[in-house]
Amino acid sequence: MPTSRRALAAAAAIAVLLPLSACGSGGDDSASTDASGKIEGNITFQTWNLRANFKPYFDGLVKDFEKKYPGTHVKWIDQPGEGYADKISADAAGGTLPDVVNVSPDLVAPLAKAGLALDLDKAAPKYGKEYLPGAWASHQIPGMDGTYAFPWYLNTGPLFYNKTLFRKAGLDDSKPPKTYDALFTDALQLAKKSKGKVATLANVPTIEDFGRYGAPLMNKQGTGFAFNDAKGVELLTKYKELYDAKALDPQALTATPESTGKKFLTGAVAMNPGSALDLQKFKKDAPSLYKNIGITDQITSTGKVNMYVMGVMVNSRTKQKPAAVAFAHYVTDAQHQMEFAKKVAIFPSTAGSLDDPYFTQQDGSDETRVRIAAADSLKNAVNYTPVLFSEQMKNELRNSVAKALQGKESPKTALDNAVKACDRLLQQQG
Known part of the structure; x- marks a missing residue:
């Protein structure tokens, strides 16, 4: 489930601009943030x-909530x-948006802009401290x-590396690169x-790489992208050096998770993201x-x-704000x-949950090894993908990166062009 949901979340984007007058299922045109009152x-x-896969879990969740709050x-x-x-x-456009909705950050953005997502900092500020700061900010x-x-x-993935290949290259296999x-x-x-014959990586840099390298991704106003600054150009220049030296797999421009997995399996690539299933x-x-x-x-310089x-949003137009906010909080x-x-x-995205023995104590299994490594890294993780970065924008960046790696454009020109294209798409979003 996590891998498919994660990929889907990354690809999903609401394509049409929602009218600011759009009205949710409740029909409360005032869209007040007041969530006080009886649940x-x-x-x-x-x-x-x-x-x-999870019908019994959610049936039980709903039943327990209704028991806790009679009349719901x-x-x-x-x-x-x-x-x-x-x-x-x-x-959203038709006024039939449910009261409480499972969303990813990219789905929230157009709904928030249209006034359809409840601002929890106003409606339920007391809950913010219950969650990891990076998760609440997402x-x-x-x-x-x-x-x-x-x-x-939440989800993340640790990085696997081939200790044998590190040793053969004269590297310390107990000290893999962190930055x-x-x-x-x-x-x-x-x-x-x-x-x-051995590349270390099999994937070209994505928007997340620029974020982890320390490049600013957007301006503070959210009106334009900024990953073409000196830090971003530096990252792409370094990747160009890797590509020319075959330290980045020659087929990275067309790589898929399946193809990179096979290369890691055969020893053609020294590092690759993965999971317990791998x-x-x-x-x-x-x-x-x-x-x-x-x-x-994961490699990060930040x-x-x-x-x-993933998140749970409350429709700002719901007629039952106290109940909707209470249930969204209950789920999470x-x-x-x-x-x-x-x-x-x-x-879990809740503060302190990742310190539970389930995420800290080894039992010798592969699943636990990966779970503990991922949980430890999530405590101060952030969602680097800008919520306004659409699938079309990802394609623009991917194409520009390819041109730079192939020597068709300089890293600076390639990123300048990518930012221009992404800014144009951003303006079309409204």
């Missing part, structure tokens, strides 16, 4: 492709993963004040020692690799790794996030 009434709760009734709706963004967009919109969804579950500077140094040495595959298909697998954090986050509080995390490989 009662009927509300709808919409999730994103969760019914098939929650109707649970689950939508398929495909077309979810379009469904939300249509409901549903904030550049250029707008406020937080527009409760953070729900980009260390990564670039080690990658060039691996390529040189292997005469270009470890199990290595154990079965490549036992010699499995015995020499190292697990480390000290903070990237997180993927520490107790219920912990219960959900033990049913599926995700991580």
Whole structure:
């Protein structure tokens, strides 16, 4: 579940501009942020492709909430993963948006701009301290004040590395690179020692890499992108050096998770992101690799790794604000996030939850090794992908990076062009 949901969240974007006059299911045109009052009434709760695997969990969650708050009734709706963004967009424009909605940050942005997402900093400020700071901030919109969804579950991925390849290159296999500077140094040495046969990486830099390197991604007003500054140009220049030295896999421009996984499996690539499922595959298909697998954090020069986050938004137009806010908080509080995390490989966004023994104590299993490594890195992680960065923008950046790596444009020109294209798309969003 986490991998597919994570990929889907990254790809989803509401394509049409929602009219500011759009009205949610409640029809409360004032869209007041006042969520005080008695917790009662009927509300709808919409999730994103969760019914098939987790129906008993959510049935129990709803039942327990209704028991805790007599006089409430929650109707649970689950939508398929495909077309979810379009469904939300249509409901928002048509005034049929559910009271409580499972969202990712990129889905919140247009709803918040349209006045359809409740500002929790005004409606429920007391809850902010219950969550990890980076998670609470993940549903904030550049250029707008406020937080527009409760953070729900998190995900991230540790980095695997091949200790044998590190040793052969004369590197200390107990000290994998942690920063980009260390990564670039080690990658060039691996390529040189292997005469270009071993690349360290198999993926071109994404917007998250620019963030982890320390480049500003947007201006503070949220009106334009900024990853073409000196820091961003420096990162792409370094990647160009890796590409020319074959320290970056020659096929990185067209890489997929499947293709990079195969290259890591065969020893053509020294480092690759992965999961517990990958470890199990290595154990079965490549036992010699499995015995020499190292697990480390994502590369970052900011000290903070990237997180993927899901959220629970309250429709600002709901007629039952007290109940809707109470239920959204109930779904995402520490107790219920912990219960959900033990049913599926995700991580709670609530403060202190990652210190639970479930995320800190080894039991010798591959699943636990990966879970503990990921949980530790999430405590101060941030969502580097700007909430306004659409799939089209990702394509523009990807194409510009390719031109720079191939020598068709300088890194500076390539990033300047990418920023211009992304700014143009941003203006089209409104």
